[in-house]
Amino acid sequence: MKRGVYLIVFVSLLLSCSKKMDFEKRRLPKVRTYLNYLKDEYGRYVFLHGVNVSGSDKFPVNEDPCMTEGGPCQFTLGKVVPSYVGKPFPLEDADRHFKQLRELGFNVIRLTLNWEGIQPVSPDDFDEEYLDYIQKIVEKANEYNIYVLLDMHQDMFSRHLIVYFNNTRDYLNDALLEVLSGVLGIPKELIPTFLALVSLKKSDKIPIDLPYNDAVRGDGAPRWAVKAIMPEKDMDSPYWGYP
Secondary structure, three states: OHHHHHHHHHHHHHHHHHHHHHHHHHOOOOEEEEOOEEEEOOOOEOOOOEEEEOHHHHOOOOOOOOOOOOOOOOOOOOOOOOOOOOOOOOHHHHHHHHHHHHHOOOOEEEEEEEHHHHOOOEOOEOOHHHHHHHHHHHHHHHHOOOEEEEEEEOOOOOOOOOOOEEOOHHHOOHHHHHHHHHHHOOOHHHHHHHHOOOOOOOOOOOOOOOOEEOOOOOOOOOHHHHHHHOOOOOOOOOOOOOO
16 A cells, blocks of 8 residues: 555656656746856856758748749749748748757757848838747747747848849859850859859850749848839839849
């Protein structure tokens, strides 16, 4: 009988400790600055080890950036309201990603926020759904004891400035770079940059076609912001976006 009572008490204590440990795991201590260091609310030094999350938010979920070769592309810039809900990853995948990050020893992420995601159509119109999504991502990171640095990408180097780019740089081998370098008279290290700025077609001198597509280069400013700072430009022109 005594042994049974002891067993019940032991199991109860074990469950109590388990619940307490789970609570401690999910409660992220507040951090403050101390000289050149960070300390948590218990006076312990905090050392951050983190990663960037993520470069995948450069374009909306409802637009096709045509990143890969081939097509045709579904070119919808300026035709639909861009949405970034689900960037950098869907909320339902957050547990898997944060669990993996925590197991790898990371305790902080730099979470990029896209300006276009927050104010997609005007400076007075906020995408509340996107802001709610970001809040849930931060809360989910908190559950895994991961701090979040919110990085607002408010760059004027926008994807709406230069949309159409050459997408062949990954397919240029050294031999082809040498040929193009001789034909164009520039160092081969600069060939990809040069090809992104000019339109070249296959000829006796140029051995390949260099077609343009709408691969994304840049981020930051939404379409309305680019229009505001460049009122003299016609962004609705069919030629807009070519370098």
